[in-house]
Amino acid sequence: MTQHSQQFSTWLAARAAGLTADELWLHYYSVGGNLDVFELDAYLQGLYPLLLGERNTIVLALNELIDDLPQGRRAAYVDEPPEH
Numbered sequence: 001m002t003q004h005s006q007q008f009s010t011w012l013a014a015r016a017a018g019l020t021a022d023e024l025w026l027h028y029y030s031v032g033g034n035l036d037v038f039e040l041d042a043y044l045q046g047l048y049p050l051l052l053g054e055r056n057t058i059v060l061a062l063n064e065l066i067d068d069l070p071q072g073r074r075a076a077y078v079d080e081p082p083e084h
Contacts, residue, residue, distance in 0.1 A: 040058065
């Protein structure tokens with residue numbers, strides 16, 4: 001999975017779950033995320049590229065929120081060497 005496909009997967013999952021960037025950011029921050037809500041929203045929109053670790057932290061937060069909802073689409077993790 002590429003950086004772009006992970007971003008798009010994350011955007012699709014958040015949209016399908018009906019989660020806003022603010023809602024996702026609150027949980028993302030609580031699990032150790034370092035971005036502000038503006039940066040997170042820009043990432044979701046495909047406007048702000050992120051390193052693998054930060055992208056996976058967003059996916060972690062998003063999937064935890066989705067787990068609390070009725071069945072929903074999940075975002076995809078990437079398990080490969082960091083991009084340069």
